[in-house]
Amino acid sequence: MGYSQAQKAESRQRVLETASRQIREHGIEALGVADCMRSAGLTHGAFYGHFSSRDALILEALEHAVSQSEKRMASVTAGSGKRGQTPLRSIAEAFLNERHVKNPGNGCALCALAGEARHANPDVREQLTKYVRQLASRIAQAVSSDSEEMALGIVATIVGAITLARAVDDDKLAKSILGASLALVMTHDGGAQ
Template identity: 40%
Template sequence: MRYEKGHKDATRKRIVEIASKQLRREGVGASGVAALMASAGLTHGGFYAHFSSKDALIQEALAEAIEQVSAWIGTVAATSDDKLEGVIRAYLSTHHRDNPENGCVAAALTPEIGRHSPAVRQLFTQSIEKHIDILASLLPASATPEARRSVATAIISGTIGMMQLARAVDDEELSERILNDGIAACLSLARAIKA
């Protein structure tokens, strides 16, 4: 059967978008090729017409997810009076907690990525570096670049861990407290750099 021009590219894009969400929702280990292809309405056998390996798909899906998160952070910062506070509050929100398939790759997959291929880890490292730079740029320019970078690294590390804990506990009240205390701690850390 012949398909219209662009069909293969559109199909590949759909697979990557579905994989991007599924990986963040269910994890790398739980996201098998057969299930991903079925979610895209395709057969398992068709996978290799688009990707050389599961690792190749994971790299593309993570890149897609990272771009989505970067766009989300940019939108939040652009629409907030206090850009840094807006980003911290959006990240440590119940909406983000309850929708991992649309959220941060780091909060969803850090433990798995740490055990993955060098290529996937390199992509993830570049993403973290980029987000540290973005967050550092939202801190007061009166602080040294080293101080801004140090605080940005601490805030990113803290928010990722807090989100992971808020998702892991089975007590709704404790989960909310983790998010709210996390917001307060990150804002306190960010404000301390002004001193």
């Protein structure tokens, strides 16, 4: 008995979610097809029924992770007024928190992969470049600014802060990095409350 198209689509989605989480947790090079398929509840043999290669899986998983991040940021900014926050504060707090530091598999792909991206293939770098631009654009909108440089600086501050907070082995220092970065980002918030 074969799989229906709906079952195949559901299986493919599980693989993408698993691979997306795994590359954010362990890095692109650490992604193993057999482990990913097993974690998604499928056999290694089923892999080629869904993807043409490991590289194709990585690109689609990265695209999935970026899409998840974009949806989260849209939701965060849309709900900022209801929480009595400015859009920039909502974005900054969504990134610059301990939960994000400790759970890279559910967090921003850019924060998780920025350090390793320079060694990645051009397609991965292209995906991350596109996301940097999207995130900078969202931040520029959040602060009602046309300044791409300022928005890119905020992106760099956020990504750098998460990268450093994950790198250190001192929780107090990690919290200080997050707090100082949040304060720095908020100096750009013209609508701060």
